Amino acid sequence: MKIAIAQINPTVGDLTGNAQRILSVAQQAANLGADLLLTPELSLCGYPPRDLLMRPSFIQQMKQQIEALAKALPAGLTALVGLAEDNSAAAAKGEKPIFNSMALLQGGQVAKVFHKRLLPTYDVFDEDRYFESGTEANIFTYETAEESVRIGVTICEDLWNSESFWGRRAYPVDPIQALVGEGVDLVVNLSASPFTCGKQTLRENMIAHAAKQNRCPIVYVNQIGGNDDLIFDGQSVSFNRQGEVVSRAAAFTDDLQLVEFDAIAQDLQPGEIKATLPSADAEIWEALVLGVKDYARKCGFSKAVIGLSGGVDSALVSAIAAAALGPQNVLGILMPSPYSSEHSISDAQQLARSLNITTQTLSIGSLMTSYDAALGEMFTGTESGVTEENLQSRIRGNLLMAVSNKFGHLLLTTGNKSEVAVGYCTLYGDMNGGLAVIADVPKTRVYSLCRWLNRSSEVIPNNIITKPPSAELKPDQTDQDALPDYDTLDDILERLVQKQQSADDIVAAGHSAAVVEKVIGLVTRAEFKRRQSAPVLKVTDRAFGMGWRMPIASRWSLAISKPASETQPALLATDQTLMTSA
Template sequence: MKIAIAQLNPTIGDLNNNAQQILQAAQEAASQGVRLLLTPELSLCGYPPKDLLLNYSFLQNMKIQLEDLAAKIPSNLTVLVGLATINPQANLSGEKPLFNSAALLENGEIKQIFSKRLLPTYDVFDEDRYFEPADESDFFKIELSSNKDDYLSVGVTICEDLWNDDIFWGKRQYLVNPIKDLTHLGVDFIVNLSASPYRYNKQKLREAMLSHSAKYYNIPIVYANQIGGNDDLMFDGNSVAFNREGIVVCRAKSFESDLVIVEFDPEKQDLLPASIVELPETEEAEIWSALVLGVRDYTKKCGFTKVILGLSGGIDSSLVAAIATEAIGKENVLGVLMPSPYSSDHSISDAEKLVNNLGIKSETIAISEVMNSYDSVLEPIFTGTSFGIAEENLQSRIRGTLLMAIANKFGYLLLSTGNKSEMAVGYCTLYGDMNGGLAVIADVPKTRVYSLCHWLNRDREIIPQNVLIKPPSAELKPNQLDQDSLPPYEILDDIIERFVNEHQSLTEIIQAGHEPMVVQQVIKLITRAEFKRKQAPPGLKITDRAFGTGWRMPIANRWLDTIN
């Protein structure tokens, strides 16, 4: 029996076009003799739909689309479609109003509904806000011939349902284990509809977990994952299937829509080898693909066709320009150079060389006169004070205002170019370089920015060589270097990783070899910069702990007085 995985890229809320994607996949699968087609979690509405789920008309339209889709599915094809369904007992029992479900479509009808049992409420997930967990795991029978005794039992799980094997994790995160329950029901294999957000190296973890479960429970597993960018989240696809021995027998593409087919042999009671797409060769290749996908989909799904960004001649804006060029084409990217009296000659020439290397459009707007105008207006108030951060930040805010003006005038999306290291410690200017509709590398530490640029230059020069070797500088005052205010980025990024991602204490970070005064300084900067991060544009997430949807820190707090 042939099983197909439709690795789809839905747009959240676009029920009609999402249904059309599913139908097209169904028609293609049917033409290749497929009997069962899997789609991702919430494939009809897109994941995560968030508070769209509070809109009753949205739920009703989803139900109508499902019924219409069921009527159009080719005969002799069974399809599992992800959607939200209404919990009819909610008002009587005090339960949550919805279920995160999978609908079984066959012969023009909605044959069966399965609902998710394990609802994640950590990091970027907030499913308990909307959904009630299902009470039990369930399966369906798929007939192989006209003989009604000739069938397979297929266990259905949805995303997190596969993530609670206490033997693999060494701990139990939920009270139940749906995989174990389904094996007790005697199913022939398990399918999983997922919308698992990307972070780098996550596929290795997924596959280790799925391989363990398939081998330990002696059950084949077919896993269908969403792809695409939705706001700050990217979904990498990499849908995969494992045989009873825990060996990969099929893998779909990374960061691309795909339709892959794997065959289940009823006699062997196992999945047969099929096509296996290789994973990206390096972390840099993987992260690059994720960021390109994130920019492409955010731009398209928000209704933009062109982007604009400021080009300083620095490494951050150079990387963002390269990502944007790959994502939407060089003809759709505008880089703006805005030199000030403190801009070095090489910053201008490096930016111009980048423009030529990428083939993008550019404009140059000198800001000296605008700076003089601000100085003149503020002179009565600033009299008797020394040049300082306020004057430095004015330069950044002038640039941000000019970029926003151009973006508004021509309907461009402004891309912010700040990295995670800067966002962590507040080395960025509100209403200046933080302006924008999308922060492309806000979850990319500075050291990773460098490794990505070196990787990008592996075959030819894209990022100018001088950009890679000159000391980083905001160039907001004479001879300024980042290291005047911050520790070296190798040290800073390690402290940020330990404190933000690994939740290590001040004492643990010091014991790892860092100077106590440096650690205290960095932690203080991270904590005090919270008000800035709350006002930043969405930033594409590539790590476990990004300053986005899953970051929920208070702004006004006194916990610095108690940390150790």
């Protein structure tokens, strides 16, 4: 039996386009002699469809589309296609109205429908909001005159509950063990598993463990593409009964692979094994390029505009945009103020030449003077400070939005994760934009990515990488006037945000208590800014996006690390969260 692994890039909600995509790859698979076609989770509607799932018309049109697709498939080809399936018993049983399902298309009809059993509700996942859990082991038999193969069907999370691998179970049932107990010959897993840096290694270790422990081959199919803030990396992979990789698809691109199941040997035969990416920088780069490319394409943008400051963040975002959209489709706007250094202007111009992108210069000195005059009477008797500094950023933000509106360009914001975490960014200024490209990339990783880009030639001018980072909103300003050095800051933020360590734990790791307290305060107060930011492309386990759901109006301090009974009376007094308008 020849199995075609269709690693495709669906667009959420594009039922007709996605069906055509599946039909096209089905024809390719049939031409290669495939017997069974595998597609990713919710491949017909794209993942994640979010609250589109609450619209009955969306579910009904999906049903019509899957029936039409079944009739249109090449003769002799069996396919598994992901969709949301109506739960007809929902009202009577008090259940959710739909299932997350895989339809078995065979002989011109929907022969059977399998339901996902484990519904993740953590980080970016919210499947229990929409779906009812399946309760049965999903099995079908692929039969020909020569062979009969019992195939177990699992959907994404169904694979992620091995007690022997994780040391615990997150759900009462393990669908893989249930299938093995039913005597299946092969397990397939149809997934839409979002990318985070290093996740493929974890996936492969987990799948290898399951295949080897259960002496059962596993074929894993993953979606690729960017859908809003989530990026899907593909890297579909197959393991034989010994837990050895026998096939792997490409990373961050559409792919169609064939892997053969030998019914006599009861195992998968060796196929094409494509290499994984060589480093974390390479992974993150490919993810961000795909994220920008698909966000623009799927939202109807063909060109992007970026504010070029001569700093390392805007340099990296410009390089990503040029790779994603083509340099001819990227416009860089230089907006020097009286505080802008000469090297910042020259560095930005050198970067533009290196990337071959177009630039325009809009000086803001006269606009600053006009703002000062307009506010002069009201601000009489006050000291000049952060408010006046932020006016520069807001002037620039207005200019960039004007260009975006006038020419239909997608404005890309350039703030990194370190800045977004502590609020070292300006609302309605440098936070303006439609997509926050590197807002899940810490500052230290920004530098690492730029050095990686320059590994063969100088893509990012070296002076941009080596000079002290500065917002240049006042004379001789550097970021470290207000923040710890970025090595220190990023380590504290990783422990606080990603690992969710307490203040005591972070101090015990070697950081100054005063610095830790300051950083925690900044992170807490910046929540209202983050809530107003553009969608953040997710590349880490804990991004400031849909998986980060902190309250804005809160008096709980992230610095508190012990239960009230151990530290204070039951009526626990906590510091009031204060907001700034920076």
